[in-house]
Amino acid sequence: MALIEVQNLTKSYKTFKRKEGLKGAFINLFRREYEFVQAVDNINFHVEQGEILGYIGPNGAGKSTTIKILTGILTPTDGKVTVNGLVPYKQRQQHVKNIGVVFGQRTQLWWDIAVIEAFTLLRDIYEVSKTDFQEQLKKFDEVLGIGPLLHIPVRKLSLGQRVRCDIAASLLHNPPVVFLDEPTIGLDVAVKSNIREFIKEMNASLGTTMILTTHDLSDIEYLCQRSLIIDQGKIIFDGDLQKAKDELARERKIQVDLYERVDIDGIREQLKIAKLEFTRRNDYSLTISFDKDEISAIDIIQKILDHLHPRDIKIEEPTIETVVKEIYQKKSF
Ligand SMILES: Nc1ncnc2c1ncn2[C@@H]1O[C@H](COP(=O)(O)OP(=O)(O)OP(=O)(O)O)[C@@H](O)[C@H]1O
Ligand SMILES: [Mg+2]
Structure with missing residues (x-):
């Protein structure tokens, strides 16, 4: 048996529904209406x-x-x-x-x-x-x-x-x-x-x-x-x-700082890689977003070094916040 066992745990709170205003307060005195808040809804887990x-x-x-x-x-x-x-x-x-x-x-x-x-x-x-x-x-x-x-x-x-x-x-x-x-x-x-x-x-x-x-x-x-x-x-x-x-947050971003002004169409043409998304950060910097399961960051960086003259390159890893947000949105995983 695990140290902590939680089986089909449910907790609902019974709360008194208050009516607003003076008239409401008066009604509250005589007729109490309740509502239930289902705070925990049939959960199961254990902790070793x-x-x-x-x-x-x-x-x-x-x-x-x-x-x-x-x-x-x-x-x-x-x-x-x-x-x-x-x-x-x-x-x-x-x-x-x-x-x-x-x-x-x-x-x-x-x-x-x-x-x-x-x-x-x-x-x-x-x-x-x-x-x-x-x-x-x-x-x-x-x-x-x-x-x-x-x-x-x-x-x-x-x-x-x-x-x-x-x-x-x-x-x-x-x-x-x-x-x-x-x-x-x-x-x-x-x-x-x-x-x-x-x-x-x-x-x-x-x-x-x-x-x-x-x-x-x-x-x-x-x-x-x-x-x-x-x-x-x-x-x-x-x-x-x-x-x-690793499984959920597949999007990766590469930030590229250049010596010359950013020309997105020109860069897209030079790199010749499908499925990249380009965003201008400022006049001398852009972000390239891609799906890590479709293209490897190494391939993209190699092309950047071959065709552009980068001043700096940074790879952005997804944060744990991104993953949690993704799970909240999907509501299951
Ligand atoms: N004593 C109570 N009477 C009525 N409802 C309550 C009571 N305590 C909590 N609730 C309700 O139950 C739900 C869960 O509350 P709970 O405090 O467990 O949330 P939580 O996950 O700890 O949130 P937080 O991150 O804000 O601390 C909420 O909708 C809250 O309004
Ligand atoms: Mg809390």
Whole structure:
């Protein structure tokens, strides 16, 4: 059995439909109308021990809802979930000792107390020994620079400072399963890169299993060999995005800078290769687009060197964003 099993999971929210205006507010008092939002719609997946799974999708796709069910905060409408053999929403107390959770959009720390007091409370809740606790604090200070923040009340921290403390808090007890819902939101580039390294290191040295939700696809590219894409509550992709990039994003671009003015018709005539698309970038530069499965970049570059006098040539690889956009548009892959 996999470490995380999700079977036919469905979650719909019942929401109160509010009528507008004063008259509407009055009607609301007596006649309540409800509507249902199908946030997660019959999804299936599993995560093996030691995997870092990327969980991506547009706003409102159902990512946080899934994470909330996996962490035991929400009960599903239908379907079955197990994490480490436990049903999160039924065996909450046992479950929370095994997991760490970061919701970047919302703090899990107590608003009015200083960071160190919150950490000490968590130390007691999770029964972390004093020596382990000191060691963890030292490690988190090196990676996340939380040392100077320890005596500040949580409510006075900036977004990035707060997220750093939240990450430390959720990992204090070295949990075997970690859920990271937008953990790098609001972080500056240096801290972000530290956190990425830290996640990678934690996974490699302790075999921690992780699910990572983020809108920053470079995090996914760096950390996840496998990703799920969810859209309108349904899983539309399950696999390796790097492989998908090779199969899906076939368009390649070569940027050519010239010494003389760009003459598209003249260049097309000189290169004599069918199925190329030329676009002028400016007076001295153009882009040649082609399908990598139809023509090789080497052949095109060879012709460019033979017939034009380029000042510079750059090949543009498709980005992971292009691939994800393509999958969103196709709605399945
Ligand atoms: N408590 C709630 N009551 C009613 N509807 C909700 C509730 N929480 C979420 N929803 C709705 O469920 C859908 C999925 O929301 P969810 O928060 O899971 O999306 P998400 O993928 O995490 O999006 P984002 O990238 O913006 O964080 C959305 O349409 C949202 O409006
Ligand atoms: Mg979310």
